[in-house]
Amino acid sequence: MRFAVVGTPGDRRADLFAAACRSAGLAAPQVIAWRDVLRGTAPEIAPGSLVRADSPGEDAEVDAMLRGPGDPARVGGGARWYASFTAGLERVAAAASRSGARLLGDVDEVAVMFDKRRCHALLSAAGVPVPEALPPVSSYAELRERMAETRMHRVFVKPAHGSSASGVVALQTAPGRIRATTSAARAGAGYVNSLRVRTYETGPEVEHLIGALAPDGLHVERWLPKVALDGRVLDLRVVVIAGEPTHAVVRTSRSPMTNLHLGGARGDLGAVRQAMGEDGWRRALDVCAQAAACFPGSPMVGVDLLVRLGWRGCAVGEVNAFGDLLPGLTGLPGSGADGLDTHTAQVRAALRRNQATCTT
Incomplete structure (x- = not known):
């Protein structure tokens, strides 16, 4: 058995997956560059391979092919990126089918995960606890109207197709006051991603920011205050593999x-587990498994x-198709991924599933 990976050669993800293959006694995976997929010049996938489609990564050339030319650090262009990326996934699926390979992951499910509006609707319909979402908005004025109508004074404004918090705005309002917290830094007429979180506290600044994000589509949901430990708010990234929550990391911040x-x-x-109690921790993992079950064709989701405040219950903020880049993190005890x-x-997990398929 051999794997093939669609990704960025030399990218950390590709290196980690190659190391994982070696640890299982397998040959190094065939690496197919996203740039070649998008150009239509990708080599044939090795027959019988299990094909993993990975993140395009931080490749300026690939970014330009997905979003069009421009500063790779710029905020925006998500709608074009989404259309180009999902078309590329369809091309990979077709190539895998032609060679007798099998794509790990369902293309349509990945497309839903990369559309925050569709993902939220799917989770909500399945009974997964999620923050309340506003009706669709297409402008700053419409956003403020919807916030007033629903009496939501604290919301997260998210680009419909963004990732890595690009363009995400934590917005809070009060009579005569407004505050937007984001990593988007003003650069000329637009914005670029910054590694420093900043705030905008005037109406015109916030209106300009939301106006720059709106053309690509917005998803807006209630801001659920996060619990905190030692003065830092936190949430969890939980990796679910083959339906089982296997890895968890606590992410803390002062923003x-x-x-x-x-x-x-x-x-x-x-x-965190101690604060939640074992029953609360088990319920939290069950919520993650419930969210993952909405994507039965995806072998891994993050x-x-x-x-919630008071450690009373949980809600799913995002489901990520490429949420496994957590170097050095080993599996939860009893998860089946202990030490991995x-x-x-x-x-x-892929090898076990492939073996089971071959013997049935």
């Missing part, structure tokens, strides 16, 4: 954004889990 690349830090999982990193656990 509303807990993303590790924005100054967040890994927290103490043991302290669930961003929000813990996220990539090794996926390789072994």
